[in-house]
Amino acid sequence: MEKVIGSFELNGEQVNLVAEKFRQGKGLAIVMVADDETPYGRLSVNLPTAAHLLQDERECFVKTYFENEPIVEPVLATGVIRPTGRSGDGYPIWRLDDSVVIS
16 A cells, blocks of 8 residues: 555545555546555546646545545545645646645
8 A cells, every 4th residue: 555644434434545646647646445455446537638737746636526426525524635626627626735745
């Protein structure tokens, strides 16, 4: 598992937020995994052609609809990531809190 940056509970299960880098495009990838490292899903999306809209390596595009809709509030409640108010290619841009160490 890469760097765990936060966690929340969903349906009685602990879900960890993990910061990685996308293989293509090298942008910030935020994935969700259970304590036993079982993949739970991906919060961020890789948009290399829109990467110029991100201010730095602490920002990413987030999928907030369909299967991710129920996890938006619990993720925001962790305080480790927040919306910037900007978007690109239909995806909101979120930013890691400055207190989160990702290197």
